[in-house]
Amino acid sequence: MTDDALLFQRACLYAESKAIGLESKDRLGHGSDGSVWKSSVPTAVKALYSQKNYLHELECYTRLKNAGVQQINGFFVPVLEGFDDSLMVIEISIVKPPYLLDFGKVYIDEPPPYYNDAQLMANAQAEWRGWFGKHWIRVAGVLRLLQKYGIYYMDPRPSNICTGEEDDEEDDSTDWSEMPAEEEDE
Ligand SMILES: Nc1ncnc2c1ncn2[C@@H]1O[C@H](COP(=O)(O)OP(=O)(O)OP(=O)(O)O)[C@@H](O)[C@H]1O
Ligand SMILES: [Mg+2]
Structure with a gap:
């Protein structure tokens, strides 16, 4: 089988x-x-x-x-x-859409060991930003809010975090090298 x-x-x-x-x-x-x-x-x-x-x-x-x-x-x-x-x-x-799902690859209560490796995280975020384009700031906000629940979401791809909009690939060239400040949910 x-x-x-x-x-x-x-x-x-x-x-x-x-x-x-x-x-x-x-x-x-x-x-x-x-x-x-x-x-x-x-x-x-x-x-x-x-x-x-x-x-x-x-x-x-x-x-x-x-x-x-x-x-x-x-x-x-x-x-x-x-x-x-x-x-x-x-x-x-x-x-x-818009939805967030697939928690299979999260880290719980503690970030992954590479989380404090600035270069590695900058590379990862550059890749994520490339996938989400102008929506990245909203997606980064989701990742930050999830940490309130001890969830470190390390698999932000458009198949898992779906904006429902077609221009996910569009990049506005903004330098989002920092995660955005925490926002209130709901
Ligand atoms: N609750 C749901 N509602 C609507 N669609 C869903 C739901 N769960 C899964 N899907 C669809 O099924 C796809 C695969 O689901 P999911 O990402 O959970 O699988 P996976 O095996 O963990 O994938 P990955 O390769 O990302 O690890 C999603 O991208 C989505 O299109
Ligand atoms: Mg998935």
Whole structure:
């Protein structure tokens, strides 16, 4: 069986346990951490490959749900609807752009070891800024606000943080070498 078929098998076992429908044709997306399908509810059911990514993602969605967070800096955040530790499956609400999702590659409570390496972080931020163009300032605000919940989000790509606008690639050449000052959410 292929990796993806194995993921779908686990997603189906989860769906059965919750008495919800799931069909392979309804895949919302896939990536390095797993695959996501739209259920009959509808919700998004994500089956993950690794326990580390699963636990990190579950911890983030749990923290955000407990804090009542449904959006950050104008980006909708999926709400945790269910999970199964043995199947490494999480079920979250479906979001439409602008949205923020995919907490598989976060660091929790402590930043990654390279966080204080100014050159490395400047390079990473230059790459992120290139992807988001004029939207980078808003996205950087999201990353900063997430730290209030002990979440260091290190995977800001347009597939994970979606502005819903087509000019993500546009660059306004502003020097955002510093993260913006903290802003209030909601
Ligand atoms: N709750 C959701 N609502 C709407 N679309 C979703 C939802 N969850 C996932 N998707 C879609 O599925 C895609 C893959 O999901 P996700 O980024 O969580 O997978 P991944 O395997 O962690 O990907 P990556 O390669 O970024 O690690 C997303 O880019 C998005 O298009
Ligand atoms: Mg992703």
